[in-house]
Amino acid sequence: MNSDPVNPSRNVVSTESAGGDEFAQGLSCLLDGELDGAECRALVERLGHDEHACRQWVLLNCVGDAMRSADVASFHSHGFVARVSEALQREPTVLAPAALPRRPSVRRWLLPGAGAAVAAAVLIGVGLPSRQSLSPETTVARAPAAPTPTAVVAPAAVIDRSPRLERYLAAHRELAEPTLMPHSTPYVRTSGAMLLQEGR
Amino acid sequence: MQFVRLLGWRWITSAIVLLAFVSAAQSQARSATAGGDAADARSPEQWLQIVQQAARRLDYSGTMVYQQGSEVRMSKIVHVFDGQVSHERLQPMDGRPREFIRRADEVKCLIPEARRVVIERKTRAESFPGLAAATTAELLQHYTVRTVDRERVGGFDCQVLEIKPRQGDRYGYRLWVDRASGLLLRSQTLNERGEVLEQMAFADVRVGGVDREQLKPSWPTEGWKVDEVAHRPVDLREQGWRLSPPSGFKPLYAVRRPMAAGQALQAVYSDGLASLSVFIEPAAESSASEALPQRGPINAYARRLGDSVVTVVGEIPAETAQAVANGAERIGR
Numbered sequence: 141m142n143s144d145p146v147n148p149s150r151n152v153v154s155t156e157s158a159g160g161d162e163f164a165q166g167l168s169c170l171l172d173g174e175l176d177g178a179e180c181r182a183l184v185e186r187l188g189h190d191e192h193a194c195r196q197w198v199l200l201n202c203v204g205d206a207m208r209s210a211d212v213a214s215f216h217s218h219g220f221v222a223r224v225s226e227a228l229q230r231e232p233t234v235l236a237p238a239a240l241p242r243r244p245s246v247r248r249w250l251l252p253g254a255g256a257a258v259a260a261a262v263l264i265g266v267g268l269p270s271r272q273s274l275s276p277e278t279t280v281a282r283a284p285a286a287p288t289p290t291a292v293v294a295p296a297a298v299i300d301r302s303p304r305l306e307r308y309l310a311a312h313r314e315l316a317e318p319t320l321m322p323h324s325t326p327y328v329r330t331s332g333a334m335l336l337q338e339g340r
Numbered sequence: 341m342q343f344v345r346l347l348g349w350r351w352i353t354s355a356i357v358l359l360a361f362v363s364a365a366q367s368q369a370r371s372a373t374a375g376g377d378a379a380d381a382r383s384p385e386q387w388l389q390i391v392q393q394a395a396r397r398l399d400y401s402g403t404m405v406y407q408q409g410s411e412v413r414m415s416k417i418v419h420v421f422d423g424q425v426s427h428e429r430l431q432p433m434d435g436r437p438r439e440f441i442r443r444a445d446e447v448k449c450l451i452p453e454a455r456r457v458v459i460e461r462k463t464r465a466e467s468f469p470g471l472a473a474a475t476t477a478e479l480l481q482h483y484t485v486r487t488v489d490r491e492r493v494g495g496f497d498c499q500v501l502e503i504k505p506r507q508g509d510r511y512g513y514r515l516w517v518d519r520a521s522g523l524l525l526r527s528q529t530l531n532e533r534g535e536v537l538e539q540m541a542f543a544d545v546r547v548g549g550v551d552r553e554q555l556k557p558s559w560p561t562e563g564w565k566v567d568e569v570a571h572r573p574v575d576l577r578e579q580g581w582r583l584s585p586p587s588g589f590k591p592l593y594a595v596r597r598p599m600a601a602g603q604a605l606q607a608v609y610s611d612g613l614a615s616l617s618v619f620i621e622p623a624a625e626s627s628a629s630e631a632l633p634q635r636g637p638i639n640a641y642a643r644r645l646g647d648s649v650v651t652v653v654g655e656i657p658a659e660t661a662q663a664v665a666n667g668a669e670r671i672g673r
Contacts, residue, residue, distance in 0.1 A: 302632055302633045304632060305632045305633060305635065305638070305640055305653070307599065307600050308617070308619060308632075308640060308651060308653040309635075309638065309653060311597065311599060311604075311606060311617065311619070312608070312615075312616075312617040312653050312654065314447070314460045314462070314569065314571075315462060315571075315592065315593045315595070315606065315608040315617065316592075316608060316610070316615040316617070316654075317592060317610060317615065318395075318615075319392055319395075319610070319612055319613065320388075320391045320392060320395060320515065320524050320527065320613070321395060321524055321527060321540060325404070325540060327415075327430050327432075327440045327447075328404055328406045328413065328415045328417075328430065328432070328540065329406060329408075329538075329638075
């Protein structure tokens with residue numbers, strides 16, 4: 141693991157010959173919105189023509205999503221990664237997150253092990269039994285040396301969903317009482333969503 | 341339900357008309373005897389009371405269509421009133437298979453792929469007989485209700501009710517009520533510009549003659565794991581909190597409950613039409629004050645307040661959600 145996860149080296153981005161680990165660090169900084177314009181451009185440029193880099197980028201995103209929510213993670217599958225990689229290569233310009241708001245940095249503890257460790261964490265994350273209650277360390281400890289494929293969750297209809305909002309809505313519907321419609325109508329509204337208790 | 345999304349709401353509406361056409365003759369026969377003149381004499385308040393009663397006391401079954409933005413979902417619903425309490429079974433027809441079976445204040449959520457039943461039970465600090473007619477008068481302090489048109493919906497002769505908020509802190513509604521049975525057949529939630537934020541409608545409905553067998557779960561649940569969501573009633577003041585929902589929103593519940601990140605306080609308020617929940621949780625390091633993404637009429641706002649996060653979620657405008665969150669106060673214990 142990174143010996144200094146809080147302050148990963150920044151100058152790796154411009155080095156074309158940078159090792160995979162350093163490159164992964166750069167990606168992490170990119171995701172966390174910590175790079176300046178020039179650094180961003182350099183990374184995005186490399187993502188535009190480097191297939192391996194693209195896959196790494198997508199995996200990192202999967203890991204982040206998996207850490208934040210098993211529901212979001214369930215959208216990801218092996219096919220998803222491949223498709224997104226393809227799409228990324230066709231349209232490298234979509235990768236300009238310079239203006240992204242700062243997100244909780246769930247990735248850095250993973251870096252720069254990258255490669256198999258990241259893939260293992262993704263596989264674990266997809267089937268993550270509980271969300272925030274599981275600490276990153278626990279996940280790493282449970283990562284198998286040779287990840288085995290897990291059952292791919294059938295992708296739900298992809299619409300604009302915030303897993304966080306879904307959780308609150310699930311809790312809200314338990315106690316909200318419609319007066320004019322049948323009592324179960326709040327469940328109609330959230331029926332496509334998870335149950336709050338799912339996965340606990 | 342992908343096909344529904346592809347075909348769109350227009351198609352659904354046609355389907356609704358077709359589906360319900362069968363029951364049209366039956367409905368007309370009923371309205372000739374039960375509806376008619378008596379229905380004409382009803383005041384808007386009486387209409388609201390009749391709708392409330394009908395939702396609780398009638399036996400009915402049908403398919404409910406929910407639309408929000410480009411999203412359409414259908415659910416089968418069965419409702420039976422046994423003279424004491426009501427029973428309901430709701431089967432969402434899209435997404436992962438689920439079933440919600442309600443008896444009075446207890447809902448069993450069936451998750452077949454996990455072979456689990458999750459029981460959600462409402463535990464009131466003290467029992468009171470639901471939101472009865474009393475709130476209709478209170479409701480009118482915050483909304484104006486008018487009977488507007490008579491329209492045929494799905495073959496039923498419906499009275500259209502227009503409900504407008506007196507102030508901009510909540511949404512308006514448009515309701516289509518079966519003049520014969522009093523059952524709400526279609527409901528729209530509207531913003532201040534009259535745009536439909538959300539719509540629920542019966543695609544087909546049958547009033548009366550519901551077979552009790554329809555209330556039973558679709559899957560044998562023997563051997564399934566049963567979990568219960570533990571809600572413990574709490575006194576918010578004793579917990580050191582004072583909340584200020586908009587006027588007319590009365591407290592329904594205040595509980596300590598499990599949430600994804602641990603224990604939380606949840607307080608639920610309703611003005612008779614809209615409801616909102618306030619969640620109070622320990623803050624994470626990254627917690628900030630921010631609005632959550634809007635979904636139809638649902639708005640949510642999270643506010644960081646010291647070492648806590650106060651999140652307001654409900655069928656209320658964004659400004660109201662934020663105002664309620666900002667109105668939350670820590671008080672001395």
